[in-house]
Amino acid sequence: xxxxxxxxxxxxxGLATLFGFLNEKFFRLPTTIGIMVIAVLISMVLLVIDxxxxxxxxxxxxxxxxxxxxxxxxxxxxxxxxxLFAASLQVDLEQxxxxxxxxxxxxxIGTLLAVALFSISMWFVFPLLGINMPFVWCVVLGAVLAxxxxxxxxxxxxxxxxxxxxxxxxxxxxxxxxxxxxxxFGVALDFITGQGxxxxxxxxxxxxxxxxxxxxxxxxxxxxxxFMRRTHDSHLELLASLTLAAGTYSLAGVLHMSxxxxxxxxxxxxxxxxxxxxxxxxxxxDIYAFWTLSDEILNAMLFLLIGFxxxxxxxxxxxxxxxxxxxxxxxxxxxxxxFLASLPFLVREPDRVGMLAVMTWGGxxxxxxISLALSLPDAPERxxxxxxxxxxxxxxxxAQGLTIERVARRFYHSE
Numbered sequence: 566x567x568x569x570x571x572x573x574x575x576x577x578x579g580l581a582t583l584f585g586f587l588n589e590k591f592f593r594l595p596t597t598i599g600i601m602v603i604a605v606l607i608s609m610v611l612l613v614i615d616x617x618x619x620x621x622x623x624x625x626x627x628x629x630x631x632x633x634x635x636x637x638x639x640x641x642x643x644x645x646x647x648x649l650f651a652a653s654l655q656v657d658l659e660q661x662x663x664x665x666x667x668x669x670x671x672x673x674i675g676t677l678l679a680v681a682l683f684s685i686s687m688w689f690v691f692p693l694l695g696i697n698m699p700f701v702w703c704v705v706l707g708a709v710l711a712x713x714x715x716x717x718x719x720x721x722x723x724x725x726x727x728x729x730x731x732x733x734x735x736x737x738x739x740x741x742x743x744x745x746x747x748x749x750f751g752v753a754l755d756f757i758t759g760q761g762x763x764x765x766x767x768x769x770x771x772x773x774x775x776x777x778x779x780x781x782x783x784x785x786x787x788x789x790x791x792f793m794r795r796t797h798d799s800h801l802e803l804l805a806s807l808t809l810a811a812g813t814y815s816l817a818g819v820l821h822m823s824x825x826x827x828x829x830x831x832x833x834x835x836x837x838x839x840x841x842x843x844x845x846x847x848x849x850x851d852i853y854a855f856w857t858l859s860d861e862i863l864n865a866m867l868f869l870l871i872g873f874x875x876x877x878x879x880x881x882x883x884x885x886x887x888x889x890x891x892x893x894x895x896x897x898x899x900x901x902x903x904f905l906a907s908l909p910f911l912v913r914e915p916d917r918v919g920m921l922a923v924m925t926w927g928g929x930x931x932x933x934x935i936s937l938a939l940s941l942p943d944a945p946e947r948x949x950x951x952x953x954x955x956x957x958x959x960x961x962x963x964a965q966g967l968t969i970e971r972v973a974r975r976f977y978h979s980e
């Protein structure tokens with residue numbers, strides 16, 4: 566079994582390297598987007614030629630390979646902890662704290678509004694296409710597509726000259742709304758499986774899990790900082806940061822808390838003044854270099870897997886149309902949720918139109934949405950929801966990811 570895992574890792578790393586090289590030579594897109602585009606194109610070619618390849622069912626072989634990799638488990642329980650931790654280390658904590666209410670409002674209220682608005686919209690769309698979809702499954706779809714992808718967002722912000730306050734709000738929202746989306750997803754699934762409770766108990770469970778996860782992450786980060794203060798070995802400091810990322814996520818799961826929220830809170834603790842004073846100069850350099858490199862590697866492999874997930878789809882015309890309809894709906898819902906959640910502080914912003922435009926068009930969805938959709942139980946509703954999710958994710962990464970800099974320059978050209 567260890568050899569098999571190493572083999573899959575080697576295969577993914579090799580394909581990511583090859584596709585990255587092809588992108589560098591021919592496409593010249595941002596590396597991760599280029600890798601995903603090539604994976605999607607190759608997947609589509611294989612699907613087209615599959616009927617003409619005698620004796621081999623390429624579709625089935627690809628599905629078996631993806632099942633062996635176990636994308637939902639690999640992302641949600643392994644890769645996501647490291648990617649979220651790496652992203653949280655790059656946050657300007659001072660700017661984030663100064664805009665904490667804006668970030669919390671967007672991450673909590675904005676995400677729940679997005680879930681509700683998208684759920685209601687698709688509930689009316691599915692019957693028009695002849696797809697039977699109970700409302701609670703539409704809520705599941707809304708929870709899957711509500712959170713923006715922190716991996717895509719943080720990588721995108723590195724390339725853009727946005728004002729520091731907007732960067733802090735943008736990054737903070739994308740880091741925390743993953744946890745809110747996963748919590749909403751879990752609550753909706755509980756209702757589907759018959760484990761749902763009353764509205765009041767669900768609300769308090771939601772609040773306690775969100776707040777408890779944040780407190781747990783801060784506590785874990787505090788212990789890590791206390792340890793780093795007692796050592797001047799940069800290797801031990803780096804090892805402590807690795808333990809903090811993996812340990813916080815896994816322990817949060819054991820305690821029935823939100824792993825994403827806890828991991829982000831733990832990562833932010835290493836950006837505090839106390840942590841910066843506790844970590845040695847070489848330790849800071851090594852930690853930053855390690856997590857930056859890990860982020861790049863895992864990000865490339867993640868986008869490669871997203872591209873190949875096309876083999877997990879059930880191809881049906883009504884599902885394709887539903888995905889096409891869901892794409893503009895997802896953009897409109899994103900705009901409405903950001904506008905309504907940020908209305909109290911948006912009216913005081915001199916560049917409110919630019920902020921709304923950039924946050925709407927920069928609301929990329931990514932691996933966590935695909936992973937949640939793939940983790941759905943085997944039911945008739947799974948296939949159309951997965952198709953819609955995949956369509957929205959691919960569109961946001963390619964179309965919005967490649968044009969967001971142009972939108973940002975339109976409103977922040979002087980930055």
